[in-house]
Amino acid sequence: MNIADQTFPAVESANEDRAQAIRDQLRDAIVDRRLAPGTKLSEGEVGTLFDVSRTVARAALQMLSFEGLVRTERNRGAFVANPSPEEARQVFASRRLIEPGIAIAAAGRMTPAHVAAFKAQLDEEGRFIAERGPSARRSEIKASGDFHLLLASVAGNVILQRFMEELVARSSLVIALYGRSGVSSCGHSEHMNILEALENGNSERASALMLHHIDHIEADLDLRVRSGPALRQALEF
Amino acid sequence: MNIADQTFPAVESANEDRAQAIRDQLRDAIVDRRLAPGTKLSEGEVGTLFDVSRTVARAALQMLSFEGLVRTERNRGAFVANPSPEEARQVFASRRLIEPGIAIAAAGRMTPAHVAAFKAQLDEEGRFIAERGPSARRSEIKASGDFHLLLASVAGNVILQRFMEELVARSSLVIALYGRSGVSSCGHSEHMNILEALENGNSERASALMLHHIDHIEADLDLRVRSGPALRQALEF
DNA sequence: CAAAAAAAGATTGCATACGATTTTTGCGAG
DNA sequence: CTCGCAAAAATCGTATGCAATCTTTTTTTG
Numbered sequence: 001m002n003i004a005d006q007t008f009p010a011v012e013s014a015n016e017d018r019a020q021a022i023r024d025q026l027r028d029a030i031v032d033r034r035l036a037p038g039t040k041l042s043e044g045e046v047g048t049l050f051d052v053s054r055t056v057a058r059a060a061l062q063m064l065s066f067e068g069l070v071r072t073e074r075n076r077g078a079f080v081a082n083p084s085p086e087e088a089r090q091v092f093a094s095r096r097l098i099e100p101g102i103a104i105a106a107a108g109r110m111t112p113a114h115v116a117a118f119k120a121q122l123d124e125e126g127r128f129i130a131e132r133g134p135s136a137r138r139s140e141i142k143a144s145g146d147f148h149l150l151l152a153s154v155a156g157n158v159i160l161q162r163f164m165e166e167l168v169a170r171s172s173l174v175i176a177l178y179g180r181s182g183v184s185s186c187g188h189s190e191h192m193n194i195l196e197a198l199e200n201g202n203s204e205r206a207s208a209l210m211l212h213h214i215d216h217i218e219a220d221l222d223l224r225v226r227s228g229p230a231l232r233q234a235l236e237f
Numbered sequence: 238m239n240i241a242d243q244t245f246p247a248v249e250s251a252n253e254d255r256a257q258a259i260r261d262q263l264r265d266a267i268v269d270r271r272l273a274p275g276t277k278l279s280e281g282e283v284g285t286l287f288d289v290s291r292t293v294a295r296a297a298l299q300m301l302s303f304e305g306l307v308r309t310e311r312n313r314g315a316f317v318a319n320p321s322p323e324e325a326r327q328v329f330a331s332r333r334l335i336e337p338g339i340a341i342a343a344a345g346r347m348t349p350a351h352v353a354a355f356k357a358q359l360d361e362e363g364r365f366i367a368e369r370g371p372s373a374r375r376s377e378i379k380a381s382g383d384f385h386l387l388l389a390s391v392a393g394n395v396i397l398q399r400f401m402e403e404l405v406a407r408s409s410l411v412i413a414l415y416g417r418s419g420v421s422s423c424g425h426s427e428h429m430n431i432l433e434a435l436e437n438g439n440s441e442r443a444s445a446l447m448l449h450h451i452d453h454i455e456a457d458l459d460l461r462v463r464s465g466p467a468l469r470q471a472l473e474f
Numbered sequence: 475c476a477a478a479a480a481a482a483g484a485t486t487g488c489a490t491a492c493g494a495t496t497t498t499t500g501c502g503a504g
Numbered sequence: 505c506t507c508g509c510a511a512a513a514a515t516c517g518t519a520t521g522c523a524a525t526c527t528t529t530t531t532t533t534g
Binding site for chain 4: 042043044056058074075076077
């Protein structure tokens with residue numbers, strides 16, 4: 001229903017693909033939890049909401065389905081993904097495999113401009129942590145993921161960058177479902193330590209810190225199988 | 238409900254998404270080089286070829302575009318991807334990051350059934366190498382990639398498995414463009430060595446062998462920038 | 475005769491229409 | 505009151521049509 005409580009000014013990237021713009025907005029909404037896992041995203045609803053036909057809404061949903069953020073069932077529709085504990089473990093196993101390597105690659109390519117970008121990023125992260133309210137919480141979640149995406153962009157491998165975009169987005173879903181506490185304040189200091197290692201060109205240390213960081217994020221999850229997602233869905237409306 | 242559909246279950250799970258079936262066939266054609274890089278894939282052509290409307294043909298092309306096998310230009314159409322040397326390097330850098338880890342994961346999960354599957358896979362690989370003719374060559378290319386995909390499936394992480402599907406497919410394109418020799422005969426023995434390490438549960442050795450294997454594949458490429466495709470095109474009538 | 479301009483043709487982007495499938499609703503029997 | 509079943513509504517899968525954009529061919533002009 002209230003996919004976009006706050007109406008987005010429909011970023012007029014006139015020449016850009018409209019489906020992609022819708023994909024981005026929906027992804028943001030999923031990532032910072034305005035859209036809960038399991039929420040139905042019907043083609044018609046998305047279409048009227050963004051003022052496009054079902055054709056382009058469908059294309060946007062197909063993209064999200066490829067990224068694993070949306071699960072589509074034939075003749076039933078698209079739903080915000082509801083990753084299982086097993087899927088959650090696989091997301092983090094993938095990150096453990098990829099991100100230390102990304103950190104090493106990034107350490108060898110840091111420029112002063114990059115350092116400045118990271119500093120700005122971490123400042124924002126800290127600011128949202130200090131604030132109160134659900135809006136700040138959402139921004140904090142997004143900023144925390146953006147740190148990892150910034151790192152991936154510095155690493156300079158667009159293929160890995162796309163993989164990371166998918167993994168970070170899925171991690172956000174996983175944390176929404178299985179997260180125990182707000183780990184973010186702890187994560188923030190770890191981000192700062194990683195940046196410090198990167199600044200010093202200490203790639204080994206950056207890599208090791210990243211690995212621990214991922215472990216810490218996953219350790220904060222409660223991945224025991226719950227009493228069935230059906231029950232959970234029955235209780236939430 | 239068509240009788241013809243039921244009598245031909247070979248055409249990819251009759252009631253499954255038709256777009257996905259088309260995607261698979263096109264991907265196979267790209268991977269084993271029946272479709273050369275740069276070939277135009279117009280929606281209408283694909284549609285009539287597979288006897289579907291442009292709508293579903295378009296969906297299939299969109300999927301391939303996500304996998305990086307097809308490049309789409311707005312208002313111009315879809316073309317079989319033409320990866321640059323830089324993209325090629327990134328594909329292999331990604332594989333170096335991911336596949337050693339996959340080998341380690343697979344080593345810890347090998348069952349006798351898996352070993353049998355690998356043996357069958359390698360037998361087929363060897364058979365195609367022995368044969369002559371372009372058809373055998375295509376099958377050889379596909380079989381060589383399938384070894385890596387089989388390994389990824391044994392590792393048991395569906396996310397990494399999908400990443401590997403993309404990377405293997407793109408590697409095939411890269412080899413088609415920049416490959417110097419038929420490296421495959423060399424690759425075959427390396428595959429056998431990797432399997433041996435997996436069978437012995439020697440994960441470290443399997444991982445190291447995999448890393449070398451990827452290096453060897455990349456070493457066989459000629460990734461120097463060619464004298465510009467523009468010039469090349471200008472000189473050929 | 476060459477180069478620029480204009481028209482014709484082809485192809486994509488998007489919306490809409492219609493049949494198929496699923497879900498919900500309404501209603502009567504047990 | 506609950507259960508089952510049939511009709512209605514909603515939603516999806518796909519084909520097709522039209523406008524916009526790009527490409528090619530033809531025509532015009534210096």
